[in-house]
Amino acid sequence: MPIDPMYPKSFASDNHAGVHPTILEAISAANVGDAPAYGDDTWTSTFEEKIKETFGPTAEGFAVLNGAGANMVGLALMLGRYDAIICADSAHIATHEAGASERLLGVKLMTVPTEDGKLRPADIKSRLDGLGNHHVSQPAVVSITQTTELGTTYSPAEIAAIAEVTHEAGLRLHLDGARLANAAAFLNCDLKAVTTDAGVDVFGFGGTKNGALAAEAVVVLDPSLAHAVPFLRRQSLQLASKMRFISAQLSALLTNDLWRQNASHANAMATRLATGLADVPGVSLAHPVQSNAVFATLPPTVAEPLRRRYLFHYWDEAAGTVRWMTAFDTTPEHVDDFLDDIHKAAAT
Amino acid sequence: MPIDPMYPKSFASDNHAGVHPTILEAISAANVGDAPAYGDDTWTSTFEEKIKETFGPTAEGFAVLNGAGANMVGLALMLGRYDAIICADSAHIATHEAGASERLLGVKLMTVPTEDGKLRPADIKSRLDGLGNHHVSQPAVVSITQTTELGTTYSPAEIAAIAEVTHEAGLRLHLDGARLANAAAFLNCDLKAVTTDAGVDVFGFGGTKNGALAAEAVVVLDPSLAHAVPFLRRQSLQLASKMRFISAQLSALLTNDLWRQNASHANAMATRLATGLADVPGVSLAHPVQSNAVFATLPPTVAEPLRRRYLFHYWDEAAGTVRWMTAFDTTPEHVDDFLDDIHKAAAT
Amino acid sequence: MPIDPMYPKSFASDNHAGVHPTILEAISAANVGDAPAYGDDTWTSTFEEKIKETFGPTAEGFAVLNGAGANMVGLALMLGRYDAIICADSAHIATHEAGASERLLGVKLMTVPTEDGKLRPADIKSRLDGLGNHHVSQPAVVSITQTTELGTTYSPAEIAAIAEVTHEAGLRLHLDGARLANAAAFLNCDLKAVTTDAGVDVFGFGGTKNGALAAEAVVVLDPSLAHAVPFLRRQSLQLASKMRFISAQLSALLTNDLWRQNASHANAMATRLATGLADVPGVSLAHPVQSNAVFATLPPTVAEPLRRRYLFHYWDEAAGTVRWMTAFDTTPEHVDDFLDDIHKAAAT
Amino acid sequence: MPIDPMYPKSFASDNHAGVHPTILEAISAANVGDAPAYGDDTWTSTFEEKIKETFGPTAEGFAVLNGAGANMVGLALMLGRYDAIICADSAHIATHEAGASERLLGVKLMTVPTEDGKLRPADIKSRLDGLGNHHVSQPAVVSITQTTELGTTYSPAEIAAIAEVTHEAGLRLHLDGARLANAAAFLNCDLKAVTTDAGVDVFGFGGTKNGALAAEAVVVLDPSLAHAVPFLRRQSLQLASKMRFISAQLSALLTNDLWRQNASHANAMATRLATGLADVPGVSLAHPVQSNAVFATLPPTVAEPLRRRYLFHYWDEAAGTVRWMTAFDTTPEHVDDFLDDIHKAAAT
DSSP: OOOOTTSOOOOSOTTSSOOOHHHHHHHHHTOSSOOOSTTOSHHHHHHHHHHHHHHOTTOEEEEESSHHHHHHHHHHTTOOTTEEEEEETTOHHHHSSTTHIIIIIOOEEEEEOOSSSOOOHHHHHTTOTTTTOTTSOEEEEEEEESSOTTSOOOOHHHHHHHHHHHHHTTOEEEEEOTTHHHHHHHHTSOGGGGTTTTTOSEEEEEOGGGTOSSOEEEEEOSTTTGGGHHHHHHHTTOOOTTTHHHHHHHHHHTSTTHHHHHHHHHHHHHHHHHHHHTTSTTOEESSOOOSSEEEEEOOHHHHHHHHTTSOOEEEETTTTEEEEEOOTTOOHHHHHHHHHHHHHHHHO | OOOOTTSOOOOSOTTSSOOOHHHHHHHHHTOSSOOOSTTOSHHHHHHHHHHHHHHOTTOEEEEESSHHHHHHHHHHTTOOTTEEEEEETTOHHHHSSTTHIIIIIOOEEEEEOOSSSOOOHHHHHTTOTTTTOTTSOEEEEEEEESSOTTSOOOOHHHHHHHHHHHHHTTOEEEEEOTTHHHHHHHHTSOGGGGTTTTTOSEEEEEOGGGTOSSOEEEEEOSTTTGGGHHHHHHHTTOOOTTTHHHHHHHHHHTSTTHHHHHHHHHHHHHHHHHHHHTTSTTOEESSOOOSSEEEEEOOHHHHHHHHTTSOOEEEETTTTEEEEEOOTTOOHHHHHHHHHHHHHHHHO | OOOOTTSOOOOSOTTSSOOOHHHHHHHHHTOSSOOOSTTOSHHHHHHHHHHHHHHOTTOEEEEESSHHHHHHHHHHTTOOTTEEEEEETTOHHHHSSTTHIIIIIOOEEEEEOOSSSOOOHHHHHTTOTTTTOTTSOEEEEEEEESSOTTSOOOOHHHHHHHHHHHHHTTOEEEEEOTTHHHHHHHHTSOGGGGTGGGTOSEEEEEOGGGTOSSOEEEEEOSTTTGGGHHHHHHHTTOOOTTTHHHHHHHHHHTSTTHHHHHHHHHHHHHHHHHHHHTTSTTOEESSOOOSSEEEEEOOHHHHHHHHTTSOOEEEETTTTEEEEEOOTTOOHHHHHHHHHHHHHHHHO | OOOOTTSOOOOSOTTSSOOOHHHHHHHHHTOSSOOOSTTOSHHHHHHHHHHHHHHOTTOEEEEESSHHHHHHHHHHTTOOTTEEEEEETTOHHHHSSTTHIIIIIOOEEEEEOOSSSOOOHHHHHTTOTTTTOTTSOEEEEEEEESSOTTSOOOOHHHHHHHHHHHHHTTOEEEEEOTTHHHHHHHHTSOGGGGTTTTTOSEEEEEOGGGTOSSOEEEEEOSTTTGGGHHHHHHHTTOOOTTTHHHHHHHHHHTSTTHHHHHHHHHHHHHHHHHHHHTTSTTOEESSOOOSSEEEEEOOHHHHHHHHTTSOOEEEETTTTEEEEEOOTTOOHHHHHHHHHHHHHHHHO
């Protein structure tokens, strides 16, 4: 369904945005003559250094092609043949990666229901009973999403508490950071505070939803694991041959805090939208707005006319909950126009 | 190992080339506002139409991210749990995809030794003995590469003969077309002649080695198979969220025969190189030059000084065979300079 | 932990019983000279005929080595690369097969919470939303267990209702029949009534828990699926070379209704045990007794002294629920002695 | 194809033999009352002790259900996601396990052609070039078969030499010992000499082909690997619930050297057969007879009439090579009758 040209702004996903001009320029700037393939180039060296600058000297970064790829490569590092992943039942790896966890990793997802998409230490402890029982998949990794699929954000202390219980039980901590930038922007901390400093072992750092064309990083903080990434990335179909163009995108995001600039803007637009909803009768927020996502509950009589003009998805159609996403390119005018239309729909 | 700036041209791989300007422009041109993700956009519709124009009305095209991805998605369509693929022992799927066939597809590769990288009908027949025997992996797909990993090219009649024996035995025919454009350019035929018209069931159409940034297509000619591609592409980590930028690359290649222009040029540069080798003492061609690859055998005394100045790989170090690849951006001057250096090395 | 020789009867599992004498005799009787391996023998032909006699002329039976094997081979027949199984969250395939579903089948288990281990049609409908969405594992099979892991039993009409909603949605129905005999004995119907006649497509028929040494059958009722079993059985490590000894066990069970004799006896012993619990203070049944399993809730002060004398497991230790199983070899005296000890423990 | 009752002895496979009486008695003797399932019984403890007595104190034995299962469980212990196995191209894991290596293990088999089924150190070295190259499956295990699929036998020194080159390269050594007993009997050494003492890391010890009903052991000599076996055995469908009956078979074989008695007898019958072939015109041995297998090359005019009376298989029909196997129950009269018929067929 193409967007109605009269209402060109999508609130369906930060994936609907295009490429940030600075990132497109970085791609063009890398298009100079020949360069070795598969990462043996200077753009990739620069990216690797920027990962270390950002996440600390033990961090090893590996560029991949998409978020599901970052998850699968990162998780595969830590999972044997009879292992399981503990995650929220709303986790992207559990719900929207077409069974890649089961098929590519071959492991069980031990999902935990949550209200806000966030795992708690007690959730993890509740899934450890089977450790040592050979009839049962063995929990080996805890995977959390930051920001979560519900737009909520873990504080550094919350992640550290999860890391503690995870490591005490002999498991490792994975973080799906497709929107890690939005979390750090919301928390007003640096990226290291919610990853390296909080005890994460392996995570993905998302670029695509934050203005890149197609670029994500797998970042490995446990040095015993990094050697396997090149093999797993190649086998998992996540190795770009003309790698310089992927690395250049990630380096652009990590230069002059472009990642924060884009994410803060997107977050601010979500907050603007949420704020503007406050006085719309019949519309309420389903989750606190802690990133670039607004989950709102509204009656079908409001939602349906809006859906004829704007791209967005129901999150839970039965409950009347929709998800509205903002992006680096969402303008205040986009939001205000949208709010106007919401008001009109609610008033009808 | 970075390229010596004095000798900036790589002969190691067509992957070392950058992005063709027309394709980079197509990417920029697609960067206009928002668009639905995952292929529900007008750039992707255009790409799908161009696939039908090029390969016939039954052809369904699906954009993916790299060549190994195109192979795995295309093959997965045709392979059950206890199946096998018959292919040349030099096939990329057998040698350079880090075991993706075995791990992601879970199937056996029944490899056949060949002199020139090309399967013959008799090779296929020789691998069918186990059909029906429950102790043995069941051949279900024949996979050929066009042009082959050794730079040789199947004629349309050769492919048709393979298709005939393949289909008679109840198997399906897959073609790894990472360099399909080079084959059609060499054969001076259209792309349909070596795919649809020759009886191929599923193939990959490569963009990346022919001037794209990162773009390949899985093309399905058997209509009973196409419905599964979106699921397999998603699960295999080959679905781009900002799909329009992948589709735009492929459409650019399929517009005004850019694919042929690039491939013909690369082929011509390989021929120029091969021709120039004729009078170099001690250097001989290991395979006929039928695309953009030159396989040459030369003594280490010649190869080693060249390797200090140019990027290229040994194919078979013990035999003294090297692979030199040309690309859309290789110039006659690049070739002539290289030939000069080869002459000098051989004269020392 | 060996059983205390003073209390030699185990109530932990019907797997703790030995081999029924008739079945052991059948094994010995098959030990006469040589016979072709892998099923090409007369004992296996007899077994195959008995399967048809029991389940109808379209039924094709394949002997395998254990219950998890029967499940994996049967399910693999019906599952593609991006499929999912809908099952109760207490299903053996979900809880106690060490992740075989995820690793060997490579599919997602869409588990549904239930009170009594039984899926209902509405449960299945509630898991079909993702059909056709390429981001989501595609439900392809519904799997039910008869009797369930909680000792409850589906009536033929309940299975037929499940089959109807399953088939309407284009899915197939699998039944884990590790204790199918106990169900038919409880329902006082023949085995066909709860399988073939109720619309099941593929099921396992358990022998081991009902007096065999190690023997289960995969039974395929959908004729389009049977051809794949020999390959999947071989690949899944479930093919016995000296097959006659497995087939002979299954034939013995299917001769003179030995299956029913064993199962009815075990069921009767469970009923005797449950009946005897009625007047034990503090002890209650957690589920209705509809087979050879008694789930009882009792205080730790009662459970712990019993556990020092008898082998049995907690099902839910926090809730104080234990599982007591009876078998073909459980005697009324065993039950009465056990009840005596329960009474004594409860009186302390 | 049932055996012609006039010629009841099969020379097709040692799997065509029945169960040795001592082993059947051991099964019956274990059928006394209840016992814990899954190996927590005294018969299994006895088996584990006998493994240590036979193979040394570091050996840990795990009973499984068949030879392919022993291979898959043993190999899975040592293989990661992007690994490969180096083996002879005649290896059972490569040829007759229906692709289990590729599907269940997910790894590549790097097969080496051999004349006699035996790998040499140089064969292993020839497959190590790709170590460290992320485009290539990484050799991690060398797997040899003792006795080989061609009936030949490695000496302890030959295995030690293979172990040395394997370990030097950082790989591990696996041995498929489906007919390990025949090898030790032929070599007149104990079982430890060709396993523990020769540097093997993990191996299978076959019972079924040597008189058991269905029983094999996975034996782990590298103590760092043993902890994973229970999980892998369960997940790989190789865990018997009524384990005592499997353990009892293996213990019987390991008691009073029954394994050697059976294997020596079978070997002697093969030698008797081979010796008797010496003066048959047109019949020659294809491989030296070093176990219970005779590979003979004979013209179709001899083979075909024999095949109408006896069960046996062509090994290479084009070459006219057949495989004749003897077993614990082959009598001198069986061999002599068979030789008579061979003489008659050759004389026609």
